[in-house]
Amino acid sequence: MGTETLLDNEARAIAGNLSAALERAWNTADGAAFAAPFTADAGFVDIRGVYHQTRDVIAHGHQMIFQTIYKGSKVRYETLDARLVAPGCLVAHVRGTLEAPSGPLAGVHTALQTIVSLLTGGSWQIAAFHNTLVTA
Numbered sequence: 001m002g003t004e005t006l007l008d009n010e011a012r013a014i015a016g017n018l019s020a021a022l023e024r025a026w027n028t029a030d031g032a033a034f035a036a037p038f039t040a041d042a043g044f045v046d047i048r049g050v051y052h053q054t055r056d057v058i059a060h061g062h063q064m065i066f067q068t069i070y071k072g073s074k075v076r077y078e079t080l081d082a083r084l085v086a087p088g089c090l091v092a093h094v095r096g097t098l099e100a101p102s103g104p105l106a107g108v109h110t111a112l113q114t115i116v117s118l119l120t121g122g123s124w125q126i127a128a129f130h131n132t133l134v135t136a
Contacts, residue, residue, distance in 0.1 A: 008083050014124050015082035015092035018117060026075045031063025039118065039125045047111055047133040069103040077113075088119035096131070110134040 018037050025033035035058040038044070044052040044061075052061055066073075075098050082092035094113045100106050116128040 008081075011082040011084050011090050011092070012079055014090060014117065015094065015115065016079045018115070018124060018126060019077035019079055019092075019094050023075055023077045026062075026066075026073075029063075029066035029071075031059045031061070031066060034062045035059035037126050038129070039120065039127045042126055043128045045130040047131050069105070070098075070100055071103070073098055073100040073103075075099075080112075090117045090119075090124065091115070092117065 021037050022034055025031075025036070035042075035055045038055045038058055040055050041053065042055055042058060044058050046052065046061075052058055075096055078095045078097075080093045080095055082090060085091050092115045094115060096111045096113060098105065098109045098111065100109070111131050111133050113132070114128075114130045115126055117124045118127045
């Protein structure tokens, strides 16, 4: 099926697969695996609004937080919606629940992510990821 006829449930499955890869990588504290689903020039906005660019920077930054402020943390991602917005371009909204045993965000926190994914070379990759902490 071509991307022009991608159904919402198919888009949701694609987004779910990408989120599942991120979740597995986070929960094994593997920065390189976390960044693997991203395009080489991806943009990533963290929960503080800091913009990080490139897969390598995303990998390095996540490895650092996995070894420090988020050491031992676990995350769960839930795809809320996903849709094709143009041929080969998918937008998804994902809820993340983070359980951090210590550090500045010790406890359970929720964030919402907006994810833009592109079909490149026959596979879907994350081109942009915007992470927003949900406050009470």
